[in-house]
Amino acid sequence: MISRFLLSNMDRRGYVFLALVAAIGLLVPLANLLVPAGSPFHVSTATMSLWGKYLCYALLALSLDLVWGYCGILSLGHGAFFALGGYAMGMYLMRQIGSRGVYGNPVLPDFMVFLNWQELPWYWWGFSSFPFAMLMVLAVPGLLAFVFGWFAFRSRVTGVYLSIITQALTYALLLAFFRNDMGFGGNNGLTDFKDILGFSVQAQTTRAALFAMTCVMLASGFLIARGIVSSKLGKVVIAIRDAESRTRFLGYRVDRFKLFVFTVSACMAGVAGALYVPQVGIINPGEFAPANSIETVIWVAVGGRGTLVGAALGAVVVNWAKTMFTSGFMAPYWLFALGVLFVFVTLFMPKGILGTAQGWWEKRRKPAALPAAEPAPAE
Amino acid sequence: MSLAIRLIRMLAVIVALLAAPAVAFAQTAEEAFARFNADSFSDTARAVDILVQSAHPNAGVIIEALADGRLLAGGGAVGAKTKDGGFLDARTGQALSAEPGGVSAVRLNNNVRRAIQAALGSLGLINPDPAKRVAAAEAVFRARDVSALPVLEAAIANESNDRARRALREAQAAILIVKTDAPPFDRIAAVDVLRERGDQDALATLRALPGDASPALKEVQARAISEIEGKLALWQAGQNLWYGLSLGSVLLLAAIGLAITFGVMGVINMAHGEMVMLGAYTTFVVQELIRTNAPYLFDWSLAFALPAAFIVAGAVGIAIERGVIRFLYGRPLETLLATWGISLILQQAVRTAFGPTNREVGAPSFMSGAFELGGLAITWNRLWIIVFAALVFVALLAILKLTPMGLQMRAVTQNRRMAAAMGIRTGRIDALTFGLGSGVAGLAGVALSQIDNVSPNLGQSYIIDSFMVVVFGGVGNLWGTLISAMTLGVANKLLEPYAGAVLGKIALLVFIILFIQKRPRGLFALKGRAVEA
Numbered sequence: 010m011i012s013r014f015l016l017s018n019m020d021r022r023g024y025v026f027l028a029l030v031a032a033i034g035l036l037v038p039l040a041n042l043l044v045p046a047g048s049p050f051h052v053s054t055a056t057m058s059l060w061g062k063y064l065c066y067a068l069l070a071l072s073l074d075l076v077w078g079y080c081g082i083l084s085l086g087h088g089a090f091f092a093l094g095g096y097a098m099g100m101y102l103m104r105q106i107g108s109r110g111v112y113g114n115p116v117l118p119d120f121m122v123f124l125n126w127q128e129l130p131w132y133w134w135g136f137s138s139f140p141f142a143m144l145m146v147l148a149v150p151g152l153l154a155f156v157f158g159w160f161a162f163r164s165r166v167t168g169v170y171l172s173i174i175t176q177a178l179t180y181a182l183l184l185a186f187f188r189n190d191m192g193f194g195g196n197n198g199l200t201d202f203k204d205i206l207g208f209s210v211q212a213q214t215t216r217a218a219l220f221a222m223t224c225v226m227l228a229s230g231f232l233i234a235r236g237i238v239s240s241k242l243g244k245v246v247i248a249i250r251d252a253e254s255r256t257r258f259l260g261y262r263v264d265r266f267k268l269f270v271f272t273v274s275a276c277m278a279g280v281a282g283a284l285y286v287p288q289v290g291i292i293n294p295g296e297f298a299p300a301n302s303i304e305t306v307i308w309v310a311v312g313g314r315g316t317l318v319g320a321a322l323g324a325v326v327v328n329w330a331k332t333m334f335t336s337g338f339m340a341p342y343w344l345f346a347l348g349v350l351f352v353f354v355t356l357f358m359p360k361g362i363l364g365t366a367q368g369w370w371e372k373r374r375k376p377a378a379l380p381a382a383e384p385a386p387a388e
Numbered sequence: 389m390s391l392a393i394r395l396i397r398m399l400a401v402i403v404a405l406l407a408a409p410a411v412a413f414a415q416t417a418e419e420a421f422a423r424f425n426a427d428s429f430s431d432t433a434r435a436v437d438i439l440v441q442s443a444h445p446n447a448g449v450i451i452e453a454l455a456d457g458r459l460l461a462g463g464g465a466v467g468a469k470t471k472d473g474g475f476l477d478a479r480t481g482q483a484l485s486a487e488p489g490g491v492s493a494v495r496l497n498n499n500v501r502r503a504i505q506a507a508l509g510s511l512g513l514i515n516p517d518p519a520k521r522v523a524a525a526e527a528v529f530r531a532r533d534v535s536a537l538p539v540l541e542a543a544i545a546n547e548s549n550d551r552a553r554r555a556l557r558e559a560q561a562a563i564l565i566v567k568t569d570a571p572p573f574d575r576i577a578a579v580d581v582l583r584e585r586g587d588q589d590a591l592a593t594l595r596a597l598p599g600d601a602s603p604a605l606k607e608v609q610a611r612a613i614s615e616i617e618g619k620l621a622l623w624q625a626g627q628n629l630w631y632g633l634s635l636g637s638v639l640l641l642a643a644i645g646l647a648i649t650f651g652v653m654g655v656i657n658m659a660h661g662e663m664v665m666l667g668a669y670t671t672f673v674v675q676e677l678i679r680t681n682a683p684y685l686f687d688w689s690l691a692f693a694l695p696a697a698f699i700v701a702g703a704v705g706i707a708i709e710r711g712v713i714r715f716l717y718g719r720p721l722e723t724l725l726a727t728w729g730i731s732l733i734l735q736q737a738v739r740t741a742f743g744p745t746n747r748e749v750g751a752p753s754f755m756s757g758a759f760e761l762g763g764l765a766i767t768w769n770r771l772w773i774i775v776f777a778a779l780v781f782v783a784l785l786a787i788l789k790l791t792p793m794g795l796q797m798r799a800v801t802q803n804r805r806m807a808a809a810m811g812i813r814t815g816r817i818d819a820l821t822f823g824l825g826s827g828v829a830g831l832a833g834v835a836l837s838q839i840d841n842v843s844p845n846l847g848q849s850y851i852i853d854s855f856m857v858v859v860f861g862g863v864g865n866l867w868g869t870l871i872s873a874m875t876l877g878v879a880n881k882l883l884e885p886y887a888g889a890v891l892g893k894i895a896l897l898v899f900i901i902l903f904i905q906k907r908p909r910g911l912f913a914l915k916g917r918a919v920e921a
Contacts, residue, residue, distance in 0.1 A: 083721045157901075164905040169656045169720050173855050174901045180852050181897035184890050299852065303658075303728050310725060344736035351729020355722045356715055 022363075023235055026318045027228055033060075034224025038217035054213050058288050059332065061220040063325045065285035068227045070308045070324035071317055072277035075234045077306070078315030079243065080270045081250035086175030087278050088302035089182050090150035092292065094279025096186075097149055099199035099292040100133060101142030102210070106203050119201070120194045130192045139206055146283040147276045154275030155268065162264035162271070167253065176299050183297035198293025199286075210287050223284045227321065230277050234317050237273065246270055307347070310354050313361025323361060416442035421479065424461040424494055432494055433503040440507045441538060446481045448511050453478075454494055455504045462491035510536045513543040518552045525555035529562045529589065532596065537563050558585050562593045568600065575601075576608050583612035587763065591616050623763030628881050634770040636877025637777035638839070640870060641832035642850040643857035644784060647869040649825035650858055652801045653818055655713055656724045659731040660854060661847025662738075663826045666704060667697035667833020668842045669738060672747045687752040690834060697830035704734075705826020709819050717818075731847065739844040749837040769838045776835050780828060785866055787824070797821055856900050862910025872911060 037060065040052040069091050076082040108115040112122040116129055135141040157178060161171060189195035208215040237243050246266050248256045257263045286292045295301075305324075312323020327350070334343040358365050416438055423435035436454070439447045453459040453468035459478070460467045465488045466478040475484040496504075509531065512524025521543070528536050540560050547553040561578035564570045582590040594616070597609050646660045671693040678689045685692075708730055716723045751769060758767040788794035799807040800817050808814045833846070840846060853876075861872030876896060883892035907913065 083724070160902070160905045164908055166904055166908045169654075169724065170859060170904060170908055172721065172724065173656070173859050174904050176852065177856060177897045177901055181894045181901075184894050184897075188890055300848075303725075306725060307729075341740065342736070344732045344739075348729040348732030348734075348736065351732065352712055352726050355726040355729070356712065359722065 019235060019239075022316075022318050023231070026231060026321070030224050030228045030231070033064075034221045034228075038221050041217050041220075042214065054216050057220050058216055061216070061223050061288040062285060063328045064220075064223045064227050065281045065288070066305075066308065066324040066328055067321035068223070068230050068281035068284070069278050069305055070312065070320040071227070071230050071234055072274040072281065073305055074309045074312075074314060074317055074320035075237065075277070076271055076274045077309060078317070078320065079238050079250060080246050080267055081253070082267065082271060083169075083172045083306065084175045084271075084274075085172045085299060085302050085306065086177075086179035087274075087305055088299075089175075089179035089297055090154060090275040090278035091282040091285070091305075092182070092186075092294075092296035093150045093153065094146045094282030095286040095292040095296060096193060096199070096282075097136075097142055097145040097279070098283035098286045099202075100136040100145075100193075101139060102202040102205060102287060103199050104133070104137040105205065106201065109203055110201070118194070118199070120189075120197065121192070124189060126192075133192065143283070146279050150275040150279035150282075151272050154272045158268040158271040162267045165264075176302070179297050179302055180299050183294055183299070186294035186297060194293070196294065198291060198295075200291040200293075202287065202290060205287050210290065216288070219284065219288050223288070226280055226284060230280070231317060231321070233273070234277070237270065238317070242266065242269070304347075307351050307354065309361075311350065311358075311361055313363030313365075316361070316363045319361050319363030322363060326362070417444040417479075420444070421461075421466045422464075424459070424466050425464055427461070427495070429495070429497045429500055432496075433500045436500065436503040436507045437535060440510045446478060447507075449476075449481065450478050451504055451507050451511065454496070455501070455508070457493055457496065459494045460488070460491035461494050463489070465491060467491055506531065506533050506536065509533075510539045513539055513556065514546075518549040521547070521549070521552040522555040525552065525559040528559040529555070529593070532562050532566050532593065534563055534567050537567070557581055558590075565593055565597050568598055572602055572605065575605055579605070579608045579612050583615060586616045586619050588620065591620070620763065625882075626762075627764050628885065629878060630764055630766065630770075632878030632881035633874065634774060634877070635881055636874035637774040638832075638836065639853055639857050639877050640873035641773070641777045641780060641835055642829070643854040643861075643873055644781065644866065644869055645825035645828035645832065646854050647825075647858045647861065647863070647866065648784070648797075648828070649822055651863045651865070652797050652821045653713075653717075654720055654863075655822075656720060656727070656855075657708075657713075657822075657825070658724055658728040658851065659708060659734060659847075660727075660826070660829055661849075661851035662731045662734040663701040663705060663829035663847070664833040664836060664850055665738060665842075665844065665847035666701045666734070667830030668749070668837040668840075668846055669742060669747070669833070670697040670700045670830065671834045671837040672742075672749050672842055675750055686750070687754065689750075690752055690755075690838075693834050694831060697834045698827040699830075701830025701833065702823040702827030705829075706819050706823040708826075709822035713822070714815070714818070731851075735844045735847070742844070744844060746841040746843045749842050751838055755838060773835045773839065776831075780831055781866065781870060784824075784828065788866065793817070793820060856897070859904060859910055860900050862907075862912035865912040868910060868912030 037052050037057055040050055041054060041057050044051040046053075069087065072090075073084060073087045076084055076087075103118045106118065110119040110122075112119055114122045117126060121129070136145070157175075161174065166174065185191055186193050186198075187196055193199065202210045204210065205215065205219075208218075238246065245256065245261050248259075249261075249263050249266055253263060282292075282296070304327075308324040308327045309320040310323070311327055312321065313319025327347075330346070331343060334340065334346055339346075354361065360368065420435040420439040420442060423431040423438065426432075426435075432454075436451060439450060444450075450459060450466075450468060453470075456471075458469040458471075460469060460475075467475050467484060467488045468478050469475055469487075470483075475487050476482060477484055477488075509524050509527040512520050512527070513536075515521050515524065525540075528540060537560070540556060540563065544553060544556045544560060547556055558581055561581035564575050564578035565582070567575075579594065582594050591613060594609055594613050597605070601609070642661075642664055645663065646657060649655055649657050649660070671690070674693040674696050675686070675689045678685050678692065708727070712726050712730065713723055716726060755769045755772050758765055760766070786794075788798060796807070796812045796817050797820075799810070799812055800814050800821075804814055807817075836846065836850075840849075857869060857873045857876060860876065861868035861870075880892055880896055883895060886892075887895060904910075
């Protein structure tokens with residue numbers, strides 16, 4: 010039943026994507042651990058961590074594509090869910106440091122000792138337990154999205170207004186997390202992690218395991234998203250994207266469908282953040298910056314909105330390009346490139362890489378057939 | 389000097405002080421000169437006090453010389469070296485041809501310096517310039533030096549200038565508050581004088597009332613303190629309101645262009661903040677040009693910068709509209725992304741051209757400084773920005789209501805297709821509207837260059853606030869934008885003292901998020917079918 014939910018309607022693109030993710034998840038850690046350093050097939054730990062980061066972004070982009078590409082909700086605050094998941098993971102990792110911190114306090118993280126706090130605030134309770142922390146990774150972004158969506162969708166805030174208030178949401182969180190009094194490390198955030206589940210975060214094997222885990226989560230996220238959009242519920246969601254009022258008049262509770270998709274998407278973003286933090290080694294309020302969330306939107310747009318695979322692809326491609334750009338002499342021009350990318354994609358490639366490639370492919374395959382007039386999704 | 393002689397001398401001083409001033413003066417001044425000759429720090433300090441109280445005509449010159457180490461004494465003679473190297477007799481003030489024999493410079497220590505400070509304050513009380521007298525009275529007011537009382541009283545008796553007299557009376561009151569042996573009635577009257585003054589300093593002075601004061605005095609003091617505190621709290625609220633209006637006018641300037649473009653075209657222009665930034669950089673360039681070519685025009689630099697910024701930002705705005713946004717009508721979310729991309733490009737372009745650091749934009753003389761209005765401290769630049777925001781607002785209102793272009797713009801806002809059917813060239817109106825909105829943003833940049841750092845990130849820091857203003861105020865209504873900007877500005881500043889700057893801002897963001905739930909189209913929404921599309 011569940012497998013039918015996940016695998017029914019899976020198209021060839023989906024299978025290719027899953028196979029690719031599985032192959033990467035298996036081969037890259039092996040190439041890192043088993044292939045000796047001198048070999049051309051060896052993947053360095055740094056490279057693996059870097060690609061692990063890209064794959065976390067891919068999961069984030071996937072979650073955004075679920076709401077934007079299929080439900081027409083342009084969230085400019087998805088970075089907030091990502092960062093909240095990251096903070097939940099970061100809090101677990103901080104508690105694992107124990108007495109190995111600079112101040113050697115067995116309970117309080119260093120920054121709390123530094124601020125002269127006497128005891129752990131209540132919202133840090135339980136984070137020494139991994140299952141609890143993982144629950145929070147899902148629950149905190151999910152709950153925030155649920156409450157936010159509950160209000161916003163019920164009062165039918167749509168379009169740019171919704172985008173603006175999601176941006177306000179992440180901006181408010183950015184300001185809040187910058188405060189030292191919040192108890193999340195203020196400006197510096199959480200860092201200097203030691204262990205995860207008893208394994209050193211720095212160890213090569215842990216890194217490889219985290220990488221493999223990221224691939225597993227990306228594949229699961231894809232399967233869930235795919236399952237949702239190809240289910241009957243997904244059809245309604247797509248209908249909402251294309252004609253919200255009409256769907257409402259047909260008798261569907263539009264706000265509930267939206268709320269469901271939005272919450273699931275936020276949980277996925279939270280998982281992406283949780284995987285991101287141990288691989289990058291730090292989480293700070295900068296992740297809440299509205300600019301980050303908007304950048305996520307462009308990954309989806311570049312890859313192809315409403316394709317899921319495209320979103321993941323876009324995240325990897327754009328971030329890979331960013332690394333290439335910013336590490337060389339071209340560094341000052343990265344913002345130019347990113348800006349041009351925004352404009353170019355919206356103007357000339359509204360369907361993204363994947364959509365454009367597909368259209369081109371279809372045209373080549375049956376050049377005689379007239380292209381079916383497909384109505385553009387309304388905003 | 390034996391003790392007996394000293395005592396006699398002291399007695400002489402007291403007698404002299406009690407005697408008629410005209411007689412007292414020569415004698416007491418003599419006493420001071422004698423003490424200057426004693427070559428002991430305590431005598432010198434005492435001599436300074438005596439000299440002041442004697443009201444010797446040369447007292448000012450002598451004490452100034454002493455302060456600079458130019459006072460010479462020895463063998464009964466007291467002379468002063470003038471600043472240009474000559475010498476004069478301290479007693480008579482006559483110039484001497486050469487340095488008197490057997491003299492040496494009078495030495496100073498901190499005690500003497502303190503006496504000199506107090507003396508200079510007291511001497512100022514009889515300065516011919518009323519402003520100087522007021523300043524001296526202020527100094528005495530703060531010092532509350534009981535020894536200055538006789539001079540002060542003499543000065544009050546001779547004072548003819550009302551303002552100076554009030555300052556002197558306040559200084560006298562301040563001294564009476566701490567002078568426990570003064571007549572009780574005078575001290576109660578002093579409390580009254582301070583209550584009338586009613587500022588932070590008066591409050592501090594009243595609180596300095598010694599604990600052993602009589603119950604009646606204490607009661608009067610407590611009443612005066614609570615009255616002053618109430619008044620100060622009111623002024624503080626007024627000050628916060630002023631800050632709020634100032635912030636509101638900044639928000640209005642930043643957001644009003646956005647309101648126009650969003651209202652007419654439904655386009656969220658993420659590059660709006662960069663238009664503000666371009667305006668600020670235009671100001672910088674104009675000022676640089678004026679500095680190098682015509683420095684005498686510097687005070688007029690903003691007058692040149694305004695049209696330049698309007699044209700630069702407006703032209704860039706029209707270019708963006710024609711080049712990009714035109715192709716994205718009906719897809720507001722895509723427009724949002726494309727304009728975000730443009731904002732990145734503009735930021736980076738400015739960073740490449742002008743460097744990533746802050747640029748210095750000078751303030752013309754009429755915009756620098758501050759003045760006090762009652763208990764409010766008002767800086768000129770903030771005042772001018774409020775005035776400027778009001779002017780821009782009125783001008784835009786006039787354009788929208790009175791010109792043909794405004795009429796067409798409003799028509800397009802309300803029903804684009806119907807407007808097109810009536811023969812309005814909507815494309816041209818779009819371009820002009822965008823140019824106008826961007827140009828106004830450029831004007832905002834000129835104003836903001838006066839109060840904010842001119843850096844490539846200038847626009848980024850305003851864009852979210854501007855959105856909040858527009859979304860809160862509602863689309864297509866300038867009055868909504870005005871009310872929204874002022875409300876947010878004032879609310880922000882009134883929250884700040886209680887919640888802190890950051891929490892206050894967060895509270896406002898949360899408020900707006902909740903507000904949008906209640907009124908998804910803002911405070912003043914356009915009614916009718918058109919907006920549903």
